[in-house]
Amino acid sequence: MSRSLNMGGSILKNSKTMIKKIKLAVIFGGPSGEHTISLRSAREVIEHLDKQKYAILPIKISRAGKWNRSILQNKIDLAMIVGHGTFMEDGCLQAILESYQITYLFSDVLASALAMNKFKTKIVAKNTGLNIAKGLLIKHGEKINYSKIIRHLKFPIVIKPNELGSSVGANITKNKGEFITGLKEAFRWGKQVLLEEFIAGRELTVAIMGRNKLSILPVVEIKPRISAWFDYKAKYRKDGSEEICPAQIPPNITRKIQSHAKKIFEAIGCRDLARADFIWNKKNNLLYFLEINTIPGMTKTSIAPCAARVAGFELKDFLDILIKNGLEEN
Structure with missing residues (x-):
C-alpha cells in the first residue's frame, strides 16, 4: 500500500521525494529608458535561478508598455520584478500586482513611488539627519x-x-x-x-537586505575608468568602472555609511533589497546621500550581486535568499 505525507509543499512518497516547484514570475522590460538594462538583468536572473526549485514564468513588458496581463490570472507563488524606471519601479506595476493579490519581491507601492522621486527622497533623507547636496x-x-x-x-x-x-x-x-x-x-x-x-569625493554604495531583520552587505567603492564620473557608459560598458569591495575606507566611515543606509532604507519603507549611494568628501569628512535604488541591477557587472559575492553568496544563492525571505514574510 502506497503511503504519502504532505510536508509544506513537498510530497514524500515511497521514499522518493517529489518537490513541488515554486511558481515564480520574472517580470522585466518596461517603457522606461532603462528597458535594455532590465533585459540584461532578467537574462542573468533567469540563467542563475535553480530550475529544480522554481517553475519560471518570464513576463516581458514592451517598450510601449504592452504585455499580456491575463498571465497574472495563473496561480503565481511569487513575482520578481527585474525592471527599472517608469512603470517598473515607481509603484505602478506593484499596484497592479497587488490588485491581482500576487505576492512580489522588493518595495511596496508607496516606498517604490517615493524612492523613484529623487527630489522627495532627498527631503526625507534631510529630515532623517543625512547630508544632501544643494x-x-x-x-x-x-x-x-x-x-x-x-x-x-x-x-x-x-x-x-x-x-x-x-x-x-x-x-x-x-x-x-x-x-x-x-x-x-x-x-x-x-x-x-x-x-x-556637484560634491567632489569618493562614491560609495551599500546594499541592504531583508524586511523585519535587515542585513547589510559590504560597502563598495566605485571608480569610473572611461568617464570622469559614474555615468551610463561607466556603469554598463565592459571595464567601464572598477568596483572595490569591500571599500578601502576607515572603519568609522564604513560604520557611518551602513548606519545612514539603514536609516534611509527604513525611512522610505523599503523591503527585501535596496542600494543606497553616497559621496564621501574627504576634505570635510562628511557623507552626502545621493539616492536609493529599490530594484538594484542584477547583471554580471551590477553592484549588489558583486557585494553579495564578497559576502559569500554567488548569484544563485543570493536569489534563493531573496525569494525565501519574500515567501516567508508574506
Whole structure:
C-alpha cells in the first residue's frame, strides 16, 4: 500500500521525494529608458535561478508598455520584478500586482513611488539627519530663470531626470552652454529635472537586505575608468568602472555609511533589497546621500550581486535568499 505525507509543499512518497516547484514570475522590460538594462538583468536572473526549485514564468513588458496581463490570472507563488524606471519601479506595476493579490519581491507601492522621486527622497533623507547636496527641481514647461539658478547653485552642476536611474540623461555641467544642453537632454527622459551642486569625493554604495531583520552587505567603492564620473557608459560598458569591495575606507566611515543606509532604507519603507549611494568628501569628512535604488541591477557587472559575492553568496544563492525571505514574510 502506497503511503504519502504532505510536508509544506513537498510530497514524500515511497521514499522518493517529489518537490513541488515554486511558481515564480520574472517580470522585466518596461517603457522606461532603462528597458535594455532590465533585459540584461532578467537574462542573468533567469540563467542563475535553480530550475529544480522554481517553475519560471518570464513576463516581458514592451517598450510601449504592452504585455499580456491575463498571465497574472495563473496561480503565481511569487513575482520578481527585474525592471527599472517608469512603470517598473515607481509603484505602478506593484499596484497592479497587488490588485491581482500576487505576492512580489522588493518595495511596496508607496516606498517604490517615493524612492523613484529623487527630489522627495532627498527631503526625507534631510529630515532623517543625512547630508544632501544643494538642489532645485525644475518642471517641464516652467520658465527657466538661469540667473536665479546660478545664484543658488555653483558650477559644476549635476543635471539628471528626477525619476530615472542608471544615470540615463544625466550630466555634469561646468558652464552655461553645457548647462543648457544638459537640461534639454534630461527633459528628453522625463517631465521633471533635478539640479544639484556637484560634491567632489569618493562614491560609495551599500546594499541592504531583508524586511523585519535587515542585513547589510559590504560597502563598495566605485571608480569610473572611461568617464570622469559614474555615468551610463561607466556603469554598463565592459571595464567601464572598477568596483572595490569591500571599500578601502576607515572603519568609522564604513560604520557611518551602513548606519545612514539603514536609516534611509527604513525611512522610505523599503523591503527585501535596496542600494543606497553616497559621496564621501574627504576634505570635510562628511557623507552626502545621493539616492536609493529599490530594484538594484542584477547583471554580471551590477553592484549588489558583486557585494553579495564578497559576502559569500554567488548569484544563485543570493536569489534563493531573496525569494525565501519574500515567501516567508508574506
